[in-house]
Amino acid sequence: MLQRTLAKSISITGVGLHSGERVRLRLHPAASDSGIRFRRIDLAGEQGRIVRLTPELINDTRLSSTVVTTDGIRIGTIEHIMSAFAAYGIDNILVELNAPEIPIMDGSSLPFIYLLQDAGVIDQPAEKRFLRIKQPVMFTEGDKWVRFTPYEGFQVTLTIAFDHPVFNRSNQTFQIDFAGQSYVDEISRARTFGFMQEVELMRSHNLGLGGNLSNAIVIDDMDVLNPEGLRYPDEFVRHKILDAIGDLYILGHPVIGAFEGYKSGHAINNALLRKLLAQPETFEWVTFPHNRQLSSAFHPLPQVA
Incomplete structure (x- = not known):
């Protein structure tokens, strides 16, 4: 490829x-x-x-x-x-x-x-150079954890854990295998989200200054404030997968492997990448002169109607 x-x-x-x-x-x-x-x-x-x-x-x-x-x-x-x-x-x-x-x-x-x-x-x-996971690599922080494991393709599984009525009504775990599922259909439309009660604190730290109901899901004590509602029933965990895919691609190369996380976030995702690169025995760089040798997870280009 x-x-x-x-x-x-x-x-x-x-x-x-x-x-x-x-x-x-x-x-x-x-x-x-x-x-x-x-x-x-x-x-x-x-x-x-x-x-x-x-x-x-x-x-x-x-x-x-x-x-x-x-x-x-x-x-x-x-x-x-x-x-x-x-x-x-x-x-x-x-x-x-x-x-x-x-x-x-x-x-x-x-x-x-x-x-x-x-x-x-x-x-x-x-x-194109791919990073193939050869051995499991895990990073933990308190009750949060993320890990890579060997897998011939690209699969992402994430679990979030929020004790809130909105989250309790939706699935908080989602898995996607890109050999058979579409990033555009399943992940790309999922929006970032935040809690109304945190807005003042965020803005006191010069964060969230451009946020509004047109560019984020906003949640109060009981429900979603956006009048159009959610794009997916489990949009929150799908957005966390969207974030994780972006965080992992900071490597600049596709990963051949499985990524799994519990309560993952940007800091712990990046820590996993640094730990991976610091342990060269856990991965290898590979190329595929013939596309048929490569998992179908990496073949199709996304298309939006």
Whole structure:
């Protein structure tokens, strides 16, 4: 299988969920083996340089996955667009933005799926590299845990645990195997969510400043406040899977394996990636010159009607 990039540049505008700032985002094709890179075009000099994404750069995980470099470059809330990149198997791309945060759009990854579909995706003359899990790797923090296990494909299983009437009415565990299920149909439409009682605390920490009922599910003491309700009966756990897929793709390469988590979040997902990379005996890098050798989980490009 070959590496992928965009067929053409494309842009979109929106608002940052936490910063509340207006954002213009532009995606550009990139050369083979250049990876997923970001540039803050509103910053000058060294801070305006191109940053190649790695798990070690995720240094702020308060309610999102945020790049923070040693010289203070911030690129916030990258998990939703990274989830869309994972769905399309994008290997090489340059993401430019004129603010400190990726726009939230409607709180899901679907607007980014539409954006990638409009730009088009093309193969490049270099082999795509996959990270194959050889041995189980687990990270725990209190009662939370996440783990990779060997699996010939890509499967994600997550469980959330909220003691709240809204969550008690829905399934809090969901599993998806991408060899037989569709990211677009099952995951991409699931929106981020938060509790009304936490809004003031978040805003006192300069978080959630751009949040509203058009880009997040908001929950009060008893119910969902969004007049349209939920897109899936179990939208909450599906969104956590959307986030996890984006967090894992910060590796810049697809994972051949199974990921499972209980009460997972951005911090613990990133900790698992760092632990994995620190134990080279637990994984191997592989390529597939012939697509038929590769699990069908990685073959189809998402299509939205």
